Amino acid sequence: METPDYDNEFDAIVVGAGLAGSAAALAMANQDLDVLVLERGQSPGTKNVFGGVLYTPTVRELVDIDDAPLERYVAEKRYGVLTETDETAVTMRPGEWLEEPHNDSYTVLRGSFDEWFAEQAVDAGATLLTETTVTGLVREPGGGAAEGRVVGVETDRPDGTIRAPVVVVAEGANSLVSEGAGLRDHHDREDVAVAAKEVLKFDRETIEQRFRLNGDQGVAYNYFGEGAVGDAVGGGFIYTNKRTVSVGVAYSIEDAVASDQNPEETLNDFKQHPAVAPLVRGGRTVEYSAHAIPEGGIDAVPDLVSDGALLAGDAAGLVLNNGVHLEGTNMAVESGYQAGRAVAAAVDGDDGSVDDRALATYPEELADSFVVQNLQHYDFFQELAVEDREFLFSELPRALADAETEYFAVDRDPKEAHAEAAKDRLLDAAGGYVGAAKRAWKYRKLLS
Amino acid sequence: MTVDADWTIVVPVKQVPDADDVTIDPETGTLNRSDAPAVLNAPDYNAVEAALSLRERAGGEVVAVTMGPPFARAVLETAVALGADDAVLLTDRAFGGSDTWPTSLALARAADELDADVVVCGEESTDSSTGQVPPGIAAHNGWAQLTYAEELEPRPDDDELVAVRDVEGGHERVAAETPVVVAFEYGENEPRAAGLHRKIYAETEFEPEEWSAEDLGISEQVGLVNSPTKVGGMDTADPVEREQAVVDDVDALSDRITEVTADD
Ligand SMILES: Cc1cc2nc3c(=O)[nH]c(=O)nc-3n(C[C@H](O)[C@H](O)[C@H](O)COP(=O)(O)OP(=O)(O)OC[C@H]3O[C@@H](n4cnc5c(N)ncnc54)[C@H](O)[C@@H]3O)c2cc1C
Ligand SMILES: Cc1cc2nc3c(=O)[nH]c(=O)nc-3n(C[C@H](O)[C@H](O)[C@H](O)COP(=O)(O)OP(=O)(O)OC[C@H]3O[C@@H](n4cnc5c(N)ncnc54)[C@H](O)[C@@H]3O)c2cc1C
Numbered sequence: 001m002e003t004p005d006y007d008n009e010f011d012a013i014v015v016g017a018g019l020a021g022s023a024a025a026l027a028m029a030n031q032d033l034d035v036l037v038l039e040r041g042q043s044p045g046t047k048n049v050f051g052g053v054l055y056t057p058t059v060r061e062l063v064d065i066d067d068a069p070l071e072r073y074v075a076e077k078r079y080g081v082l083t084e085t086d087e088t089a090v091t092m093r094p095g096e097w098l099e100e101p102h103n104d105s106y107t108v109l110r111g112s113f114d115e116w117f118a119e120q121a122v123d124a125g126a127t128l129l130t131e132t133t134v135t136g137l138v139r140e141p142g143g144g145a146a147e148g149r150v151v152g153v154e155t156d157r158p159d160g161t162i163r164a165p166v167v168v169v170a171e172g173a174n175s176l177v178s179e180g181a182g183l184r185d186h187h188d189r190e191d192v193a194v195a196a197k198e199v200l201k202f203d204r205e206t207i208e209q210r211f212r213l214n215g216d217q218g219v220a221y222n223y224f225g226e227g228a229v230g231d232a233v234g235g236g237f238i239y240t241n242k243r244t245v246s247v248g249v250a251y252s253i254e255d256a257v258a259s260d261q262n263p264e265e266t267l268n269d270f271k272q273h274p275a276v277a278p279l280v281r282g283g284r285t286v287e288y289s290a291h292a293i294p295e296g297g298i299d300a301v302p303d304l305v306s307d308g309a310l311l312a313g314d315a316a317g318l319v320l321n322n323g324v325h326l327e328g329t330n331m332a333v334e335s336g337y338q339a340g341r342a343v344a345a346a347v348d349g350d351d352g353s354v355d356d357r358a359l360a361t362y363p364e365e366l367a368d369s370f371v372v373q374n375l376q377h378y379d380f381f382q383e384l385a386v387e388d389r390e391f392l393f394s395e396l397p398r399a400l401a402d403a404e405t406e407y408f409a410v411d412r413d414p415k416e417a418h419a420e421a422a423k424d425r426l427l428d429a430a431g432g433y434v435g436a437a438k439r440a441w442k443y444r445k446l447l448s
Numbered sequence: 449m450t451v452d453a454d455w456t457i458v459v460p461v462k463q464v465p466d467a468d469d470v471t472i473d474p475e476t477g478t479l480n481r482s483d484a485p486a487v488l489n490a491p492d493y494n495a496v497e498a499a500l501s502l503r504e505r506a507g508g509e510v511v512a513v514t515m516g517p518p519f520a521r522a523v524l525e526t527a528v529a530l531g532a533d534d535a536v537l538l539t540d541r542a543f544g545g546s547d548t549w550p551t552s553l554a555l556a557r558a559a560d561e562l563d564a565d566v567v568v569c570g571e572e573s574t575d576s577s578t579g580q581v582p583p584g585i586a587a588h589n590g591w592a593q594l595t596y597a598e599e600l601e602p603r604p605d606d607d608e609l610v611a612v613r614d615v616e617g618g619h620e621r622v623a624a625e626t627p628v629v630v631a632f633e634y635g636e637n638e639p640r641a642a643g644l645h646r647k648i649y650a651e652t653e654f655e656p657e658e659w660s661a662e663d664l665g666i667s668e669q670v671g672l673v674n675s676p677t678k679v680g681g682m683d684t685a686d687p688v689e690r691e692q693a694v695v696d697d698v699d700a701l702s703d704r705i706t707e708v709t710a711d712d
Pocket of ligand 2: 459489513515575
């Protein structure tokens with residue numbers, strides 16, 4: 001039996017067929033590169049845990065999403081602040097979201113979406129190998145790098161080493177390969193959130209009635225405050241799929257470690273909150289999962305290119321997670337796409353040589369894109385949230401609830417007195433007019 | 449060991465619907481095969497492993513054969529990824545509706561065509577599980593058969609294969625003259641993982657040979673009309689209601705298990 005040797009038969013290897021990996025593979029295959037994608041799951045997406053709203057601007061650039069397995073488009077968003085007993089929420093249903101492309105926001109089940117997205121890469125010419133776990137990167141002395149250049153990967157299969165001029169590591173948040181190869185440090189505890197999520201099964205009608213939805217419309221609800229995740233920094237979420245509802249919590253791992261509650265208990269408390277329980281009641285749990293979300297912001301992003309290897313998506317910490325936004329999908333796809341384009345420009349398909357200057361355009365392009373811009377813009381918030389946690393997650397929600405109760409109180413006192421008391425309650429929480437002005441200044445960028 | 453003694457080892461492998469994804473049509477009681485992706489019949493992993501291990505000891509080559517629709521080639525790729533040297537797809541509209549009689553006839557003719565010394569089958573399929581195909585192949589060709597084999601010991605120089613067979617109350621060692629058909633017992637060896645480069649080869653470059661009913665000279669003997677089995681009727685059994693309980697921790701779980709098993 002003569003087995004062909006595929007060392008350097010492929011122009012590039014991609015580790016992980018998640019959003020970042022398949023986007024990278026698509027970008028390279030579209031430029032006629034021979035790409036090998038290695039995925040540890042039985043099929044792409046089987047190992048993926050996700051809320052989730054998929055943001056599709058870059059996906060649409062790469063593929064036709066008309067026949068993509070999307071669940072619902074986001075027709076309504078809600079931001080709710082919860083104390084243990086109260087909810088104060090803002091709900092949005094802009095008419096424009098009802099029109100295509102629906103603000104590029106769709107709920108998806110990653111099991112089916114990732115499989116479909118990877119198939120698009122295969123149709124474009126990429127080779128996908130599943131049930132294959134990358135266990136390390138192969139380095140070889142030279143190439144100007146102290147530890148040597150990355151020239152391939154090792155897998156868990158027999159005869160499991162394979163070489164290629166460039167490796168794109170898109171392994172997600174649990175980045176064992178890139179850490180093991182010294183491409184990034186271990187994620188600091190304070191830079192990671194833990195998420196617990198359940199998928200609950202309903203019939204379509206129940207979902208559509210409960211959330212006031214027509215046809216393919218869906219909702220994305222985000223909650224914060226002590227009623228969502230106790231005294232931790234983080235929040236809860238509810239997203240509607242066609243026949244299921246995803247409900248979950250995500251909060252700082254540091255808080256999770258300090259707390260005597262495990263994430264599952266926190267999720268159960270959230271599901272029992274009086275404002276949340278009626279939305280999730282009666283569903284049958286069809287999936288339970290827990291996962292990490294990087295939230296270190298721009299400072300925690302490692303070098304994106306080193307020694308012939310590129311990092312993309314969660315593996316590079318490219319997630320915006322600050323309470324108002326939880327966006328990783330668009331960043332994963334955009335970074336994979338930019339990484340793939342840089343590789344396509346850098347690798348000479350004939351002799352396998354790599355132009356390092358062309359590889360270096362990847363971080364440059366990304367710095368100019370919304371990915372890095374957004375991370376930079378919101379960078380201040382994560383720190384403030386920790387600094388001001390008492391105010392943000394506990395005092396403010398309580399003050400809001402008290403003020404509303406006061407403002408709308410129905411009794412025999414004049415309304416003006418109630419309005420005055422409500423204002424006082426809010427001002428009191430914010431530290432008077434001066435305090436309120438200072439806070440407004442501090443948080444101004446959140447809405448700008 | 450002489451080169452002449454090298455064996456041709458044929459492994460019939462079947463594509464079955466992935467049991468994780470299979471559904472039963474509540475109206476007709478039949479399997480919705482089309483919903484589920486086709487995968488290699490689990491017991492056939494043991495057959496492939498047994499064949500590869502025979503090749504390592506006796507020399508020769510392993511050829512996988514499947515009878516099925518064109519997409520059944522996926523299981524041939526799996527066999528080649530695991531280490532089979534080559535593979536043949538028996539595919540033809542004429543095969544449609546075949547029961548175990550024509551299926552084993554086609555496989556028997558293919559084994560003969562390939563000059564098989566040993567044919568290693570799985571114990572049974574996970575979707576029809578008759579276990580009739582391996583004996584059927586032996587019967588059609590008038591070859592010896594070793595069913596419920598747990599271990600194989602090749603003796604190519606004597607044109608013999610020895611098997612340890614699982615029989616009621618114990619084991620027996622039986623030697624058979626080649627050519628011989630084996631039905632290897634499910635789970636009796638540990639199937640290897642496919643090598644990385646071999647898997648890439650199988651999934652990207654390998655092309656199985658395709659043979660039709662006519663190539664095998666059996667066009668008039670296969671298909672629904674030549675299938676003696678008549679299905680009288682089918683019923684679905686309602687699943688038994690299971691008691692469910694949620695426990696708080698591992699200790700509570702262990703207590704419950706002890707409780708329940710003590711009742712028996
Ligand atoms: C609970 C939760 C809710 C979220 N909600 C949202 C949301 O609503 N909107 C949003 O935009 N983002 C959300 N995110 C973030 C988003 O899911 C991620 O940012 C995004 O999935 C990152 O994509 P990726 O391709 O980088 O990584 P992943 O999607 O994690 O893909 C990595 C892939 O690599 C594979 N892999 C890993 N290691 C190996 C290895 N060694 N060898 C081979 N393969 C390997 C994995 O199996 C996987 O297929 C959420 C995250 C979580 C956990
Ligand atoms: C669409 C469809 C229609 C069918 N219609 C009928 C019908 O009308 N009447 C009827 O009786 N049966 C019917 N069958 C069942 C089918 O004929 C049997 O599945 C087949 O004959 C094999 O029998 P088995 O699965 O019980 O194999 P078993 O004897 O249980 O399998 C033992 C071993 O034999 C080998 N083997 C079995 N089948 C194959 C194969 N196709 N290719 C290569 N190796 C194989 C494998 O090594 C396997 O492990 C139908 C099946 C399909 C998919």
